[in-house]
Amino acid sequence: MKKNNKFLSGNFLISSPTMADPRFYKSVIYLITHKKEGAMGIVINQPIIKANINNLINFEEIKNNSNIDNIPITYGGPVDTKKGFILHTPEFKDESTIKVDNEVFLTSNINILKSIVKGDGPKKSLFALGYAGWFAGQLENELNDNGWLVAPGDSKLIFECKAEKKWREAIKSIGINPDFLNSNSGKC
Numbered sequence: 176m177k178k179n180n181k182f183l184s185g186n187f188l189i190s191s192p193t194m195a196d197p198r199f200y201k202s203v204i205y206l207i208t209h210k211k212e213g214a215m216g217i218v219i220n221q222p223i224i225k226a227n228i229n230n231l232i233n234f235e236e237i238k239n240n241s242n243i244d245n246i247p248i249t250y251g252g253p254v255d256t257k258k259g260f261i262l263h264t265p266e267f268k269d270e271s272t273i274k275v276d277n278e279v280f281l282t283s284n285i286n287i288l289k290s291i292v293k294g295d296g297p298k299k300s301l302f303a304l305g306y307a308g309w310f311a312g313q314l315e316n317e318l319n320d321n322g323w324l325v326a327p328g329d330s331k332l333i334f335e336c337k338a339e340k341k342w343r344e345a346i347k348s349i350g351i352n353p354d355f356l357n358s359n360s361g362k363c
Contacts, residue, residue: 187205187329187345188203188206193320201220202342203332203341207306212311221249249304258283262301263299264297267282267287269287
């Protein structure tokens, strides 16, 4: 199992009304890694409505299993969109698992799906296609341009909150009433 490097790892990035990139409109991203070389995160609130893991996976031992039917599938971000990433609770770990914090882990191999099918996988999980990535200094520039708000990560928001409520709940978690946000901002 691998550990992440800290900086903002384990926190949420919440798109602000000034976010220029429409792919991230009202997005909540859970940051997996953040270090001087760059950052990687998973968008947790953009469900892929017609996606089903059974349609995405071509392994007979996994197909048509009710244990994976209810795993939410989201658009994880614009990078590597054909690759699956699973955010999950700590009950599953293998050599490719990244511990983000004590309650949230990331695994991106078939072993976790096999474990879920057998009934001994993580209690809670979220399947994402793709991820959001930033090269060195890019995320910091976007933060300076007021594109993102930062909030502490929360496993309940990741795994228990409905996708359409995550952005609003994440904003409220840092004491901001989302009804008062607008796209005009400045810097001091």
